[in-house]
Amino acid sequence: MALSADESSRLAELLTSRATQVTQRWTEVMAGQLRGRLSQAELVRQVQELHRALTDALGKGAADLTAEEATELRAVLAELSRGQARQGFSATETASSIFGLKDALLAELEADQSVGTLRDYVAFSGLVDQMGLFTFESFVRTRESLIADQAEQLLELSTPVVKLWEGVVAVPLVGTLDSARAQVVMERLLQTLVDTGSPYAIIDITGVPAVDTQVAQHILKTVVAARLMGADCIISGIRPQIAQTIVALGIEFGDIATKASLADALRHVLRLTGVETSRRQPRREA
Amino acid sequence: MERVPILKIGDILLVSIQLDMSDQTAVALQEDLAERIVATGCHGVIIDITALDIVDSFVGRMLSTIASISKVLDAETVVVGMRPAVAITLVELGLSLNGIRTALNVERGMELIAVDRVHDDQYEFEGGPDTEPLALP
Numbered sequence: 001m002a003l004s005a006d007e008s009s010r011l012a013e014l015l016t017s018r019a020t021q022v023t024q025r026w027t028e029v030m031a032g033q034l035r036g037r038l039s040q041a042e043l044v045r046q047v048q049e050l051h052r053a054l055t056d057a058l059g060k061g062a063a064d065l066t067a068e069e070a071t072e073l074r075a076v077l078a079e080l081s082r083g084q085a086r087q088g089f090s091a092t093e094t095a096s097s098i099f100g101l102k103d104a105l106l107a108e109l110e111a112d113q114s115v116g117t118l119r120d121y122v123a124f125s126g127l128v129d130q131m132g133l134f135t136f137e138s139f140v141r142t143r144e145s146l147i148a149d150q151a152e153q154l155l156e157l158s159t160p161v162v163k164l165w166e167g168v169v170a171v172p173l174v175g176t177l178d179s180a181r182a183q184v185v186m187e188r189l190l191q192t193l194v195d196t197g198s199p200y201a202i203i204d205i206t207g208v209p210a211v212d213t214q215v216a217q218h219i220l221k222t223v224v225a226a227r228l229m230g231a232d233c234i235i236s237g238i239r240p241q242i243a244q245t246i247v248a249l250g251i252e253f254g255d256i257a258t259k260a261s262l263a264d265a266l267r268h269v270l271r272l273t274g275v276e277t278s279r280r281q282p283r284r285e286a
Numbered sequence: 287m288e289r290v291p292i293l294k295i296g297d298i299l300l301v302s303i304q305l306d307m308s309d310q311t312a313v314a315l316q317e318d319l320a321e322r323i324v325a326t327g328c329h330g331v332i333i334d335i336t337a338l339d340i341v342d343s344f345v346g347r348m349l350s351t352i353a354s355i356s357k358v359l360d361a362e363t364v365v366v367g368m369r370p371a372v373a374i375t376l377v378e379l380g381l382s383l384n385g386i387r388t389a390l391n392v393e394r395g396m397e398l399i400a401v402d403r404v405h406d407d408q409y410e411f412e413g414g415p416d417t418e419p420l421a422l423p
């Protein structure tokens with residue numbers, strides 16, 4: 001679908017001579033697509049930048065979008081779609097705003113009724129299609145990197161190990177426990193046990209929405225690993241439905257202590273370590 | 287051949303493994319340790335594996351054997367200082383160190399042995415169903 005040198009120079013000339021009309025029509029189409037979520041000034045700036053980059057590329061004789069001469073045009077397109085992806089526009093809206101150029105070109109070419117017009121229009125629209133697809137691709141790439149970033153942040157946010165008492169640490173698990181997260185939780189818990197020298201760990205699963213055999217397997221592995229290192233694990237925060245699921249699935253926790261709430265688990269550990277807690281006697285006025 | 291040193295601290299023998307174990311070193315360690323337990327009359331053995339990056343089935347079996355030998359000679363064995371990565375690998379491999387007690391570090395290991403001795407003494411001399419077991423420090 002490459003443009004011949006002749007066609008690209010004709011298109012460059014058309015874009016230069018009818019610059020105002022083309023950008024105006026293009027801006028209108030884009031504004032219709034984006035329905036006022038982008039300010040008019042911003043739109044005009046984007047369209048003019050695209051128009052300038054496109055004219056430059058064609059003026060240098062770029063045959064298609066992959067050509068060396070079109071490097072700047074690609075950068076502008078990538079920048080545009082990155083911005084729109086981050087602002088929450090859909091992929092269709094982003095690509096359609098590029099396809100708006102077709103409307104603008106058609107309006108200009110219709111005025112000129114010579115024989116080559118149709119051929120020119122088909123060639124031009126091939127280039128516009130390429131631009132649209134390129135935008136689409138960089139849009140998806142931006143979204144994917146956003147998702148990857150967020151997944152990583154989530155992984156870091158969701159696995160804190162907190163110290164409850166001297167020698168007692170707890171891991172409040174929140175959210176679904178998949179293999180990757182289970183691995184992170186396990187490593188972090190064991191490392192904290194070593195760093196703090198705590199012989200007791202409480203794994204609280206109040207925030208885990210569902211416990212299936214796989215999740216149970218991950219938790220059991222963590223407990224066994226902690227035991228190998230010489231620390232004892234207690235599982236707490238088992239909700240009534242989860243208790244029923246565990247029994248229905250036939251999951252055996254063996255001799256691992258399980259408690260209904262974190263408070264119970266802490267009390268259990270304190271009793272094991274011999275810490276006594278008592279209410280302070282109210283002071284009596286003499 | 288390299289030998290693993292055995293240190294005596296009070297009533298406890300401390301073995302810190304810092305080299306890759308071969309068949310020969312393992313056998314030598316078992317012999318040395320048995321002799322030292324008998325000679326010193328110690329009641330506790332602490333094996334420190336902080337320096338070990340890899341614990342495979344061979345090392346696991348060696349630890350089990352040492353624990354069994356010590357048990358026969360009335361000494362409690364505690365393995366201390368296992369690294370998180372080692373523990374995870376052992377779990378993933380499905381290897382469990384059966385019959386071996388573990389503690390996080392040497393200090394905890396010594397506490398564990400001390401508490402056990404106190405328990406034993408109690409049951410020997412004044413033990414009864416009503417005796418309150420001593421709490422861990």
